[in-house]
Amino acid sequence: MDIPYTVEARPDTGVNNAKLGIWLFLASEIMLFGGLFSAYIFLRIGAPEWPGMMAGHMYGRASEVLSVPLATLNTFILIGSSVTIVMAWASLMMNRFDKYRLFMGATILLAFGFLIIKGIEYTSKFSHGLFPSESNFLGIYFVLTGLHAVHVIGGIIINSYFLGPGTKLWKTNPKYFTNRIEVAGLYWHFVDIVWIFLFPTIYLL
Amino acid sequence: MTYGTEREMTDSVSGGDESVHDVHRYHEEPFWRKYIFATDHKMIGIQYALTALFFLLTGFTFMMLMRWQLAYPGQPIPLIGWLFSDDTMPGGVMVPEFYNQLGAMHGTIMVFLGVVPLAVGAFGNYIVPLQIGAPDMAFPKLNMASYWVYFCGGVVMLASFFVPAGAAKAGWTSYPPLANIETMGQTMWLIGMMFLITSSLLGAVNFLTTIIQLRAPGMSYFRMPFFVWAQFVTAFLLLLAFPPLEAAAFLQLADRLIGTSFFMPSGLVVSGQVLDIAGGGSPLLWQHLFWFLAHPEVYVLILPAMGIVAEIIANNTRKPLWGYKLMVYSLLFLGAMSFIVWAHHMFITGMGTTMGAFFQVTTMIISIPSVIILSGLFLSLWGASMRFTTPMLFALAFLPMFGIGGLTGLPLGLAPTDIPLHDTMYVIGHFHYIVAPGTILALFAGIYYWYPKVTGRKLNDFWGRIHFWGTFICMNGIFMPMFIQGLAGVSRRLYDGGATYDFAANVVQYNELMSIFAWVLALAQIPFFINFFLSIKKGKEVDDNPWKATTLEWTATPTPPLPHVNFETVPTVYRGPYEYSVPDSDSDFTPQNQP
Ligand code: HEM
Numbered sequence: 014m015d016i017p018y019t020v021e022a023r024p025d026t027g028v029n030n031a032k033l034g035i036w037l038f039l040a041s042e043i044m045l046f047g048g049l050f051s052a053y054i055f056l057r058i059g060a061p062e063w064p065g066m067m068a069g070h071m072y073g074r075a076s077e078v079l080s081v082p083l084a085t086l087n088t089f090i091l092i093g094s095s096v097t098i099v100m101a102w103a104s105l106m107m108n109r110f111d112k113y114r115l116f117m118g119a120t121i122l123l124a125f126g127f128l129i130i131k132g133i134e135y136t137s138k139f140s141h142g143l144f145p146s147e148s149n150f151l152g153i154y155f156v157l158t159g160l161h162a163v164h165v166i167g168g169i170i171i172n173s174y175f176l177g178p179g180t181k182l183w184k185t186n187p188k189y190f191t192n193r194i195e196v197a198g199l200y201w202h203f204v205d206i207v208w209i210f211l212f213p214t215i216y217l218l
Numbered sequence: 219m220t221y222g223t224e225r226e227m228t229d230s231v232s233g234g235d236e237s238v239h240d241v242h243r244y245h246e247e248p249f250w251r252k253y254i255f256a257t258d259h260k261m262i263g264i265q266y267a268l269t270a271l272f273f274l275l276t277g278f279t280f281m282m283l284m285r286w287q288l289a290y291p292g293q294p295i296p297l298i299g300w301l302f303s304d305d306t307m308p309g310g311v312m313v314p315e316f317y318n319q320l321g322a323m324h325g326t327i328m329v330f331l332g333v334v335p336l337a338v339g340a341f342g343n344y345i346v347p348l349q350i351g352a353p354d355m356a357f358p359k360l361n362m363a364s365y366w367v368y369f370c371g372g373v374v375m376l377a378s379f380f381v382p383a384g385a386a387k388a389g390w391t392s393y394p395p396l397a398n399i400e401t402m403g404q405t406m407w408l409i410g411m412m413f414l415i416t417s418s419l420l421g422a423v424n425f426l427t428t429i430i431q432l433r434a435p436g437m438s439y440f441r442m443p444f445f446v447w448a449q450f451v452t453a454f455l456l457l458l459a460f461p462p463l464e465a466a467a468f469l470q471l472a473d474r475l476i477g478t479s480f481f482m483p484s485g486l487v488v489s490g491q492v493l494d495i496a497g498g499g500s501p502l503l504w505q506h507l508f509w510f511l512a513h514p515e516v517y518v519l520i521l522p523a524m525g526i527v528a529e530i531i532a533n534n535t536r537k538p539l540w541g542y543k544l545m546v547y548s549l550l551f552l553g554a555m556s557f558i559v560w561a562h563h564m565f566i567t568g569m570g571t572t573m574g575a576f577f578q579v580t581t582m583i584i585s586i587p588s589v590i591i592l593s594g595l596f597l598s599l600w601g602a603s604m605r606f607t608t609p610m611l612f613a614l615a616f617l618p619m620f621g622i623g624g625l626t627g628l629p630l631g632l633a634p635t636d637i638p639l640h641d642t643m644y645v646i647g648h649f650h651y652i653v654a655p656g657t658i659l660a661l662f663a664g665i666y667y668w669y670p671k672v673t674g675r676k677l678n679d680f681w682g683r684i685h686f687w688g689t690f691i692c693m694n695g696i697f698m699p700m701f702i703q704g705l706a707g708v709s710r711r712l713y714d715g716g717a718t719y720d721f722a723a724n725v726v727q728y729n730e731l732m733s734i735f736a737w738v739l740a741l742a743q744i745p746f747f748i749n750f751f752l753s754i755k756k757g758k759e760v761d762d763n764p765w766k767a768t769t770l771e772w773t774a775t776p777t778p779p780l781p782h783v784n785f786e787t788v789p790t791v792y793r794g795p796y797e798y799s800v801p802d803s804d805s806d807f808t809p810q811n812q813p
């Protein structure tokens with residue numbers, strides 16, 4: 014007996030198993046980042062100054078420590094990659110596999126672009142002696158953005174799988190494959206949304 | 219919206235039609251796929267059960283060692299003392315550091331590696347798909363991953379005893395700053411916890427998807443057995459409460475490994491020296507994140523137990539559960555409330571009165587649904603001609619034990635009474651009544667009840683009864699005196715059990731009695747283990763539905779059901795879960811799949 018509703022949606026719930034599964038997983042992810050955001054608020058409320066003293070300097074605003082232009086660029090990159098992954102899925106819906114590869118490839122490239130810029134930001138912090146142990150501002154900055162970067166890497170792995178070995182499924186069961194891309198897309202949107210919260214909270218406020 | 223109407227049913231029947239031809243598509247799998255990297259929910263359930271039983275025994279063994287030190291402080295442990303290294307028990311006498319390791323790991327192992335994996339991983343995995351009429355869990359490979367990640371977490375926890383300075387010593391709560399300046403064992407603890415959290419998350423997603431998506435045609439939500447409901451709410455708690463602890467574990471790891479100060483206040487003095495750290499962090503932050511998980515976690519420990527007890531009571535009273543729907547609503551309400559009571563564990567941290575008032579009120583409110591569920595179970599007994607089978611004995615004993623645990627919890631939920639009682643043996647007594655005579659008895663009940671479905675044979679009743687009475691009496695002998703000691707003011711986590719405190723002078727003598735009960739409790743488990751393993755081959759063979767039960771797992775044939783198949787044809791459900799003694803019916807039970 015095969016497991017029902019792996020491809021087709023169950024009539025009374027309107028979703029297939031994988032789609033429900035990813036929504037539930039994302040709910041837990043919200044709680045994970047929610048926990049860290051609460052920690053951020055808790056530490057910030059308790060701190061006399063924020064960001065405060067770091068590597069011998071006093072900072073009054075986060076934007077004096079972190080690079081807002083680079084982060085803004087990164088925001089656009091991620092939003093762009095959210096668009097391309099939707100296009101990838103839409104191409105599959107229209108049976109255009111060639112276009113799917115193009116858009117999925119673009120999504121992965123954009124994700125790498127994000128990581129490279131993040132890397133530049135990190136190295137410039139380190140070169141100025143701004144390590145996570147310097148202050149709780151830096152600590153929570155590195156933990157939150159680091160965890161987010163791990164999610165980006167996870168997304169790259171998943172998406173690369175669906176660009177490479179995973180495509181076999183397209184030939185045998187295109188609907189199943191399209192569903193999977195939709196699910197991967199939901200995850201990728203989540204990674205994007207987390208950044209959209211992270212950016213103003215850490216860099217601007 | 220009404221579920222299970224005629225139209226909806228035909229809809230879902232045709233929805234499942236495609237798979238009807240595939241029934242019996244079962245092939246023999248290679249050994250490693252069938253037994254090791256198994257993907258069938260029943261085999262994974264068995265893997266969980268055996269591993270969890272091993273860990274329960276391990277956690278209990280730690281406690282038996284500690285109970286010697288509590289009963290006879292500073293005396294060498296006879297017979298086995300020499301087995302231990304000089305760092306832990308020179309000359310057979312336990313050193314304080316080792317006592318703390320055993321205590322912290324007793325709590326961690328019992329909760330995260332013993333009870334939850336048995337209640338959820340084992341019972342949930344084996345029974346839920348069968349009770350809702352599904353061929354397997356929704357994501358079999360994910361299910362396999364949950365088990366193996368859990369297994370790795372267990373290995374890390376056990377291995378931590380062998381790193382320099384041994385396992386974690388900061389208690390199962392791992393409060394900083396102590397936990398932050400602990401030895402390497404604490405890092406292992408955090409890594410082990412990350413494995414266990416990941417495993418629970420994967421499991422929770424799987425359970426929820428399975429229950430929502432794979433219910434057989436006609437199995438509407440209000441036809442689900444109470445056990446399935448309990449697992450459903452439990453999975454939600456695991457899904458949403460565990461991630462903040464994972465976040466907290468990241469932060470504590472960062473504090474320990476890369477020198478951040480999330481939980482470290484400025485100017486902290488350790489061994490007479492001000493620590494060279496940035497400071498500015500808060501130990502209370504950990505407590506909030508920890509208890510945000512750990513309060514829902516206590517419901518994770520108890521809800522599956524209630525589910526098991528409900529099944530067994532309905533079956534052995536031969537009556538429908540009293541107030542099934544009310545109990546389900548209580549369960550849902552309780553699940554939701556459990557996210558806003560956590561700070562009742564923190565009344566002594568000097569929180570403001572507004573916050574204190576909030577958490578006291580929510581705590582009193584959450585006790586209401588628990589009382590409703592317990593009352594429902596009690597009232598189900600009213601007017602029944604009960605069958606006192608072995609599982610029923612355990613299930614019946616659960617009720618007053620959970621009652622004691624719950625009632626003694628009320629004073630802990632109110633700040634004025636909690637402040638003197640906090641961190642005393644009273645607290646230890648309270649929560650052990652919930653988890654040991656409560657949950658553990660229910661888990662035993664479940665083992666006796668479902669064993670025939672898993673093996674096709676029954677456990678021996680005579681030895682089952684010996685096991686029951688021995689366990690029941692000893693558990694009370696261990697935990698009842700804890701209330702007395704706690705009320706006298708004896709703290710928990712004391713290396714000498716209070717022997718050096720004047721005010722404890724009148725109550726320390728109970729320590730010896732409690733320890734003797736703990737060791738006799740171990741003896742009482744011997745018949746169980748022999749029974750458990752011998753009956754696999756030698757137990758009395760029974761038919762597919764030996765308890766004459768109504769729920770679907772007993773209609774799955776053969777016994778045990780085939781891997782990835784479970785049912786010969788997709789079952790259709792026509793009625794509620796507990797149609798026992800229906801008037802004008804020729805038998806005293808009507809299975810759910812009977813038209
Ligand atoms: C049935 C046998 C058991 C016995 C004899 C026992 C005994 C004890 C004792 C005496 C303590 C207090 C140690 C101290 O304060 O130094 C303790 C602590 C604890 N026990 Fe148990 N227990 C048993 C089962 C369980 C179970 C089934 C669970 C959980 C599901 C559990 C969870 C805990 C926890 C969380 C602590 C607190 C550890 C800490 O202080 O960090 N125990 N146990």
Ligand SMILES: [Cu+2]
Pocket residue numbers: 512513516559560562563
């Ligand atoms: Cu609590």
